[in-house]
Amino acid sequence: xxxEAGLAALWLAAAFSLLQFLAGWMxxxxxxxxxxxEGDHSAGGPxxxxxxxxxxxxxxxxxxxxxxxxxxxxxxxxxxxxxxVFAGLAFLLLIQLFLRxxxxxxxxAANSHSMKPWLYKFAGAWGNHEGSMLLWVTVLAVAGAAVAxxxxxxxxxxxxxxxxxxxxxxxxxxxxxxxxxxxxxRLVPAPIEGNGLNPLLQDPGLAFHPPTxxxxxxxxxxxxxxxxxxxVTRDVGPAFARAMRPWVxxxxxxxxxxxxxGSYWAYYxxxxxxxWFWDPVENASLMPWLAATALxxxxxxxxxxxxxxxxxxxxxVVAFSMSMIGTFLVRSGILTSVHAFAVDPRRGAFILxxxxxxxxxxxxxxxxxxxxxKEGSQxxxxxxxxxxxxxxxxxTVLLGLVLIGTxxxxxxxxxxxxxxxxxxxxxxxxxxIALLLVLAMAAGPLLRWRRDRLKExxxxxxxxxxxxxxxxxxxxxxxxGIGLLPLLGLILAFAVGAASVAPLWKRNLRRxxxxxxxxxxxxxxxxxxxxxxxSESAFTKERLLAARVGDTVAVGPYHVRFAAVEPIxxxxxTAIEATxxxxxxxxxxxxxxQSRMFSAPPTETSETAIETVLDGQLYTVLGKSDETGRWxxxxxxxxxxxxxxxxxxxxxxxxxxxxxGRVWRAWRSRRRSLEEAWA
Amino acid sequence: xxxxxxxxxxxxxVLLLAVAAFTLRHPADPTIASxxxxxxxxxxxxxxxxxxRPGLATADLKRGQPRLVNVFASxxxxxxxxxxxxxxxKERGVPIDAIAVRDRAEDVARFLAENGDPFDxxxxxPRTRVQFALGSSxxxxxxxxxxxxxxxxxxxxxxxxxxxxxxxxxxxxxx
Amino acid sequence: xxxxxxxxxxAFLLVAAPLAAQxxxxxxxxxxxxxxxxKQEAEAKALMETLRCLVCQGQSIADSNADMxxxxxxxxxxxxxxxxxxxxxxxxxIERYGEYVSYRxxxxxxxxxxxxxxxxxxxxxxxxxxxxxxxARG
Numbered sequence: 001x002x003x004e005a006g007l008a009a010l011w012l013a014a015a016f017s018l019l020q021f022l023a024g025w026m027x028x029x030x031x032x033x034x035x036x037x038e039g040d041h042s043a044g045g046p047x048x049x050x051x052x053x054x055x056x057x058x059x060x061x062x063x064x065x066x067x068x069x070x071x072x073x074x075x076x077x078x079x080x081x082x083x084x085v086f087a088g089l090a091f092l093l094l095i096q097l098f099l100r101x102x103x104x105x106x107x108x109a110a111n112s113h114s115m116k117p118w119l120y121k122f123a124g125a126w127g128n129h130e131g132s133m134l135l136w137v138t139v140l141a142v143a144g145a146a147v148a149x150x151x152x153x154x155x156x157x158x159x160x161x162x163x164x165x166x167x168x169x170x171x172x173x174x175x176x177x178x179x180x181x182x183x184x185x186r187l188v189p190a191p192i193e194g195n196g197l198n199p200l201l202q203d204p205g206l207a208f209h210p211p212t213x214x215x216x217x218x219x220x221x222x223x224x225x226x227x228x229x230x231x232v233t234r235d236v237g238p239a240f241a242r243a244m245r246p247w248v249x250x251x252x253x254x255x256x257x258x259x260x261x262g263s264y265w266a267y268y269x270x271x272x273x274x275x276w277f278w279d280p281v282e283n284a285s286l287m288p289w290l291a292a293t294a295l296x297x298x299x300x301x302x303x304x305x306x307x308x309x310x311x312x313x314x315x316x317v318v319a320f321s322m323s324m325i326g327t328f329l330v331r332s333g334i335l336t337s338v339h340a341f342a343v344d345p346r347r348g349a350f351i352l353x354x355x356x357x358x359x360x361x362x363x364x365x366x367x368x369x370x371x372x373x374k375e376g377s378q379x380x381x382x383x384x385x386x387x388x389x390x391x392x393x394x395x396t397v398l399l400g401l402v403l404i405g406t407x408x409x410x411x412x413x414x415x416x417x418x419x420x421x422x423x424x425x426x427x428x429x430x431x432x433i434a435l436l437l438v439l440a441m442a443a444g445p446l447l448r449w450r451r452d453r454l455k456e457x458x459x460x461x462x463x464x465x466x467x468x469x470x471x472x473x474x475x476x477x478x479x480x481g482i483g484l485l486p487l488l489g490l491i492l493a494f495a496v497g498a499a500s501v502a503p504l505w506k507r508n509l510r511r512x513x514x515x516x517x518x519x520x521x522x523x524x525x526x527x528x529x530x531x532x533x534x535s536e537s538a539f540t541k542e543r544l545l546a547a548r549v550g551d552t553v554a555v556g557p558y559h560v561r562f563a564a565v566e567p568i569x570x571x572x573x574t575a576i577e578a579t580x581x582x583x584x585x586x587x588x589x590x591x592x593x594q595s596r597m598f599s600a601p602p603t604e605t606s607e608t609a610i611e612t613v614l615d616g617q618l619y620t621v622l623g624k625s626d627e628t629g630r631w632x633x634x635x636x637x638x639x640x641x642x643x644x645x646x647x648x649x650x651x652x653x654x655x656x657x658x659x660x661g662r663v664w665r666a667w668r669s670r671r672r673s674l675e676e677a678w679a
Numbered sequence: 680x681x682x683x684x685x686x687x688x689x690x691x692x693v694l695l696l697a698v699a700a701f702t703l704r705h706p707a708d709p710t711i712a713s714x715x716x717x718x719x720x721x722x723x724x725x726x727x728x729x730x731x732r733p734g735l736a737t738a739d740l741k742r743g744q745p746r747l748v749n750v751f752a753s754x755x756x757x758x759x760x761x762x763x764x765x766x767x768x769k770e771r772g773v774p775i776d777a778i779a780v781r782d783r784a785e786d787v788a789r790f791l792a793e794n795g796d797p798f799d800x801x802x803x804x805p806r807t808r809v810q811f812a813l814g815s816s817x818x819x820x821x822x823x824x825x826x827x828x829x830x831x832x833x834x835x836x837x838x839x840x841x842x843x844x845x846x847x848x849x850x851x852x853x854x
Numbered sequence: 855x856x857x858x859x860x861x862x863x864x865a866f867l868l869v870a871a872p873l874a875a876q877x878x879x880x881x882x883x884x885x886x887x888x889x890x891x892x893k894q895e896a897e898a899k900a901l902m903e904t905l906r907c908l909v910c911q912g913q914s915i916a917d918s919n920a921d922m923x924x925x926x927x928x929x930x931x932x933x934x935x936x937x938x939x940x941x942x943x944x945x946x947x948i949e950r951y952g953e954y955v956s957y958r959x960x961x962x963x964x965x966x967x968x969x970x971x972x973x974x975x976x977x978x979x980x981x982x983x984x985x986x987x988x989x990a991r992g
Contacts, residue, residue: 317688360689410699
């Protein structure tokens, strides 16, 4: 019954999505501004009342008198909420099926097992293609409902167009789910036991990393819908940007945290100490993030200076396009990746058609409409807008490089030649550009809006530059042999770290707006992360060896004694566990890396044992034993590697501070204007 | 922004769609073929895997008669599936040599006892060196080497019964 | 599945190796131990990080648990220890497996768009951006 109820809820959600689209379309069509076509007054409804005063800035092109909402328009919000409720219900029911390990449902039988710990039954609901697709539409529906319920400052017509666009996106994915990837399909006869979840996924990371990322991926759809709504209603201006900004921020925060979490998960799960592999699916998560970062900055320029209209709309379209392309790449099987779901080219074709429809449609709309959007005010090269344009440019170039690098093997394969494009390409192509970008990030916040003088700007950068020079000297003195890219990374990390805090100098810290704090923290996070990356790349010490029980090995500042090796058992696995005692100076601690064997499906994994200390991590892995009774040990001393993810977290935190700051400001000013209106 | 430039993103996207659609219709071949097909066998000399039977060296493959070289291992399950096909080819007169990869002599002996033994020579490749030298990326693979030591053909994966005829004909024409 | 090592190529299972179809003989020691000379080991490691594991779902041989990757690591270390240059070893592998085995794509007409992309994109972007600015005053 639960499965059938889930399927029914999904159908209902799809139906509401269709209704939302149609109602939204009709409402927008009826909302013709004064002086345009037919009237828009509701027939036989209550008399129109004046809408709340909206204080738009000069240059906004909405008609002064807001037409009253028609009946259809008033229906849209409830429909949006209903869609979200049913989609959420369907997803909760799927989780329930997994928690009960209902093996009569094909998806559960293929991906779960009755002996799994409950966390992995729960998280296993989205550890597969159909379940994660259902998560996708649920987040899409819930995001739409959030916009419908919480968005107050956007012009009503544009908002309705946005909701209609969101529903239009949803329709395609509902169709995909219902006709090509039904998560609730029954399996008759039900098997006695399920296939089990891949042991690599049996980790708390599964409960955290995919949902966070999906909130990000699908959150960017809101920006896309906003952009489409704005193009349809020709309403691209500062008010639109101010309305869109919190949504972009929210989605971006999730993407940042999701990518950071994924990187750390891969780091401790895969057992060789790598944290980024330029894997196609990793790139597929990085590309929306790059686009969303550019969009975030572009939206601020549009909101405060009424510039970069076309760029902003384009970036919103590109960001979600990258999300969708990522979905396609992971599920179509055309690229080889660790992350790829078990795939079916037919599903790939379906998603490709959706891609063509949505992205092609949006880009066509862009070509047709954006030319009529008048360009805003201009600015000089040396100005904050100029720095933000440079920022957009470099981020887009990075995006383009990652896209080209990821897809190039496909293109050459089509010509009959197999090539591999991996870290050597990405590091040498994207590395320098990323460093340039970090430099721009240091200088940008210190420039004035609209125009600034180069000499004065350089003067403001004097202290960070000095810190950078000191850093160069220190690093070259203390670590003469390090490579160029890590050296540049370290220097820039220090210089940029100083520059990112610079906007706070000479300011009354208690009166500094929260969003400025957010900017500072986020930029500082980038510098911190860069320092971690450079340090890991330059100073990691590795020891790989075959050791006997009782041997002691030196790695970095530690002496590690291989004390013991013994079998142990867990809920659904057995393992050989080693005991390693690490000593440094006076202190010591114990680590227990394991080599685990699962039975369903039969696989062997290695569980790393990591000890985090103030200045880095000791990373230990136990391998197999050889015929002479020695065990493979892999030991790494990674100084300051945790800065990579700490920096990522700071970036997300900065975004959160900025979001709270902006939302609170908007709420406070709305309340103030309400008080004034009723005073 | 000039009108024409506005359509660049759409154009790029359509190009991407075309590439993706093409790749979906013509999925990539996941196997990695050796680049030495058409080139001479690399130089190697492997010790015998089984007592009483010679090992395999490049010189043995240049004696004027085309031969098959089967790269296999006792721990390889598809190798068992192809064993009857190899036996059948041997009965039709095709000389077959073998390279045992990462294997112990006793395991190979057991494999041969259980699955048939169509090989004239079996070389022992305990560290996969010769497998790498041949450009082979897994087991089983079968190479057709002509009388002058040039690799004519590489068959990746177990030889299915329906493929045996083709391989036989290729051997005949390599003379 | 066509062959034993293809078992490793099932989506998801690349690091967690299936227990069936594995060589019973242990790998060569240099697959899991470092070379005694740190400079040589650094060279070997740098090379291994750019060579692709042929039976995995997109990993370098430095990051893979697969047996073939282990054998290839041993091959690389042996040859570096014997004094061979990393580029020569890469060439040798490419001669046998094609460009697929190297994560650094070659620079040849087929990949000029790839290697030229950074400059082309930058130039294109600068060209598009120059319309944004107005002339500086004074």
